Amino acid sequence: KNEVEQSPQNLTAQEGEFITINCSYSVGISALHWLQQHPGGGIVSLFMLSSGKKKHGRLIATINIQEKHSSLHITASHPRDSAVYICAVRVRQGGAYNFNKFYFGSGTKLNVKP
Amino acid sequence: DVKVTQSSRYLVKRTGEKVFLECVQDMDHENMFWYRQDPGLGLRLIYFSYDVKMKEKGDIPEGYSVSREKKERFSLILESASTNQTSMYLCASSLPGQGGSFTFATFGSGTRLTVV
Numbered sequence: 001k002n003e004v005e006q007s008p009q010n011l012t013a014q015e016g017e018f019i020t021i022n023c024s025y026s027v028g029i030s031a032l033h034w035l036q037q038h039p040g041g042g043i044v045s046l047f048m049l050s051s052g053k054k055k056h057g058r059l060i061a062t063i064n065i066q067e068k069h070s071s072l073h074i075t076a077s078h079p080r081d082s083a084v085y086i087c088a089v090r091v092r093q094g095g096a097y098n099f100n101k102f103y104f105g106s107g108t109k110l111n112v113k114p
Numbered sequence: 115d116v117k118v119t120q121s122s123r124y125l126v127k128r129t130g131e132k133v134f135l136e137c138v139q140d141m142d143h144e145n146m147f148w149y150r151q152d153p154g155l156g157l158r159l160i161y162f163s164y165d166v167k168m169k170e171k172g173d174i175p176e177g178y179s180v181s182r183e184k185k186e187r188f189s190l191i192l193e194s195a196s197t198n199q200t201s202m203y204l205c206a207s208s209l210p211g212q213g214g215s216f217t218f219a220t221f222g223s224g225t226r227l228t229v230v
Contacts, residue, residue, distance in 0.1 A: 004156070041202065041224030086156065104156035 003027050006087050006105035013112050019074040021108045023087030026068065034061050034072050035086040037107070043086070046072070077112045084109050117141075118222040120205050125227045133192040135225050137205030143220075145209070146188035148172075148180065151202040151224070163188055195229045202226050 004025045013019055023032070034046040047054050047061040049070065054061050058077075063070040074081055087105040121136035139146065147162040149172075159172030161180040169180050177199060181189040188207075192199055203226075208219040 002156075041204065041222075041226075043204065043206075043221040045219070088157075102157075102159070104158070106154050106156040 002106070003103040004087055004089055004105040006085075006108050008108060009106065011108055011110045013077050013110070015078055015112055015114050017077050017112075019077050019081075019110065019112075021072045021085050021087075021110070023070045023072070023105055024068060025070075025087075025089045025103070027089065027091055027103060029089040029091055031090040032063055032070050033088040033090065033102075034070075035088060037084040037086060039083070046085075074110075077110075079112045079114050082110055082112050118205055118207055118220050120203075120222040120225050122225050123223065125225060127192075127195050127227065127229050129196060129229055131192075131195045131229075133195045133227065133229075135190040135192075135203055135205075135227070137188045137190070137207075137222055138186050139188075139207040139220070140186065141207060141220065142185065143207035143209055144185070145207060145219075146182065147206040147208075147219075148178075148188065148190045149204045149206065150174070151204055157204065160190065195227075197229050200227060200229045 007022045031048050031050045033048050035043050036046050037043045049061055049063040058075045060073040084107045086107045088102045091101045118139045127133050145164050148160045149157045150160055151157050158174050160174055160178050161169055161172050163169045163182040166182055166185050179191045202224050204224045205222040206219045
């Protein structure tokens with residue numbers, strides 16, 4: 001069983017639609033990241049959350065620590081939002097080097113049609 | 115524009131070949147990482163390095179080794195490529211002390227390796 005589950009795996013929307021991508025996790029975390037990967041392959045960080053809600057432009061991310069669940073919302077979707085969205089949870093790991101361990105969801109492939 | 119550059123976008127290699135994947139960053143980052151990305155499995159950490167000549171195993175190091183002789187360059191080596199190493203390989207770098215937090219990490223565009 002994966003520590004991080006995302007749904008849906010694939011999502012097709014019409015331009016302008018409101019989109020929700022869900023992420024559930026089964027481990028104790030110190031933070032959750034939402035990442036965006038464009039067809040070129042490079043990954044960028046959209047949000048880092050440890051509680052509550054964050055908003056950036058048309059993107060909103062929420063997290064419920066008690067329920068171990070996070071959602072990424074895109075309002076007024078646009079074709080340029082087409083990408084793979086990845087949920088990653090950070091688990092603090094001890095040791096001489098304080099490296100954070102991550103578990104990743106398998107991604108949600110979003111296609112927004114004009 | 116700061117960046118992480120992976121030397122090849124696509125590679126096709128034969129089973130048993132020794133394969134080198136190169137990654138160079140121009141941000142003077144101490145931390146560098148190699149991930150592989152497979153459908154349905156997401157990203158998995160192969161190795162990371164927090165300083166020149168230093169390396170640590172990630173979650174799936176078997177069949178791989180790494181080299182970091184210079185701060186800006188982190189190489190992933192497949193000693194004897196196998197078909198189950200066909201994947202997308204992503205390199206990343208980050209500032210010291212960030213421990214790989216994605217907020218501060220920069221990723222390369224990836225190398226899609228096919229082993230036939």
